[in-house]
Amino acid sequence: MKTLLKVESLSKHYEGRRGLVGRLTGAPHTVVRAVNDVSFSVERGEILGLIGESGCGKSTLGRAILRLHEPTAGRVMFDSKEVTALDAPALKALRRRMQIIFQDPYASLNPRRTVAQIVGLPLRLHGLASSEAEARAITARICERVGLKANQLDRYPHQFSGGQRQRIGIARALVSNPEFIVCDEPVSALDVSIQAQIIALLLELKREMGLTYLFISHDISVIGYLADRVAVMYLGEIVEMGPVEAILARPRHPYTQSLMSAVPKVEASGRRARIRLTGDLPSPLHPPAGCKFHTRCPLALDICRSTAPLRETVGEGHIAACHRLGEDISLLEDGAA
């Protein structure tokens, strides 16, 4: 397979505002390291699942790849073009090929535009239709494909349910015939039965159009169902990454293990012993020193509090960053998820 997207040491830091005293005394900015030194690649035709809790930086990473947020450091290569080095016109041209589907189907559609206008906008921006009639025809075709009816094209977003709005967002992302799509929690805001419809649709479209997805989710069941590979993020860093079968069968990082243990499962009726993570996610303004997970990790040692662990290869295409990988400890009683 051919590598479509390559991310090298990508970081996105946000500088906090300083008060008057801070500015006068030249105090350093407080820095939130939302994404810190992240590297991975995505093969053409693959689904890479990106999983983590809120505030771990997974959405920021997705947007930094498309330069919707300008990265602070690092490189993004898309089909051997350096995205991070492009000027504005070249970036605009490349955006036809890389698109995004947003999480919130209520906030991501302009309430004053009709479906035809929303979905047809990329055609106009990239000059993909020679006439209004052609643009309308292409729009109608893609809308029908994602499950909207022809008579709904001139309606406004508020006239649709959440699931149908997500279909509009999908049509907008697909109308320019892209190759790569960042799916930023596309099903998190939907009811179970509607969620299944949208997942089925995304998988069909991927097959038909030969798409590649970066699929961001906090739900390990969704990722486990559809992704080929998984990357697990915690406080701006990838702590474990590998083929989905390997990670589901034998997660190596204690955070991945506790994440899997925390998900309530339908099959396992009755109560199970869980790995109990105490406390909340630390503030990314003041991340812990050493391994960032040590404040909640049941296995933390002294070295974890002082030194950040390096990424190690633990299997084919499977990496993890933890000081205690060598001891091969499993916190999960039954291994399988």
Next chain:
Amino acid sequence: MSAPLLDVRGLRTVFETRAGTVCAVDGVDVSVHRGECLGIVGESGSGKSVTFASVMGLVKSPGRIEAGTILLDGCDLRGLTPKQMRAVRGKDIAMTMQDALTALNPALTVGEQIAEVFDAHDYTLPRRGSARARAIRDKSAEMLGLVGIPSAESRLRQYPHEFSGGMRQRIMIAIALACRPKLLIADEPTTALDVTIQAQVLELITEIRARLGMSVVLITHDLGVVAEHCDRVMVMYAGQVIEEGPTAEVIAQPQHPYTRGLLASIPRPALRGQPIRPIEGQVPDLIGLPPQCRFYSRCPLHRDACLAPVAMRSAGPNRRVRCILSGEPVE
């Protein structure tokens, strides 16, 4: 079995809108036994929250309860005056809301919000003066400790925005449990939370339930949560109960096509490579519903007989289902 703690019969709650009358809850029967945890599962608009808002007497105009009886410990809550209802609400029966940030008052400290409950309902406290204030403060701190918030004394003086999402949900639980209610209604207590925090909050509810011997109604859309925490489950669809029974049985052998569809819709790693089978279509509009089976338009098994009204049928001990293809009619 002894009489249930909460016994709701034939509840019908409607909302008048410009487009017509929305029948959000239509003929719902619920019983909650002492010490049990009942799960209520359904998608948005299924009526699960409105059912329990009705029980709590929280349905306000343009909504109203049109029919039904609501018995709590044998006392008819619908017959109470607003003042009498206030004495019950928060004392015998309490509810936590889905979104803790909007449910808590941002202008009052957490301590003041917990104190309100004791001030309104606790008659064992000293009548007035600093002794009363001190007693309330001690009890409030004890509640924060009970729900696992460390350094309770100092955190009582903080405002809701100073707490994380999981901590706010704990504060809501502390407020709800302040007067040791017989019944706690938890409306989507973990929907807004991350999975690791969700696990903490659900463990907390289960642990406190065992310790205080109260009954819990857990409203959720997550069948996994129900499978792990509830003794019995009720599945709701478009304002009606469509299936109920012991959790393990309902999940292992769902009888209603909707329950089966819901279970088949959950993506899980075990189904990798197999196509997912979603329920097609959407929940029907609740205005002017025809009397037929409400799942008719989405049901893969529908037939002409489904166009008549469908009553709940018995499907074995403690199991009921609203589908003509399963179970036996009940008298």
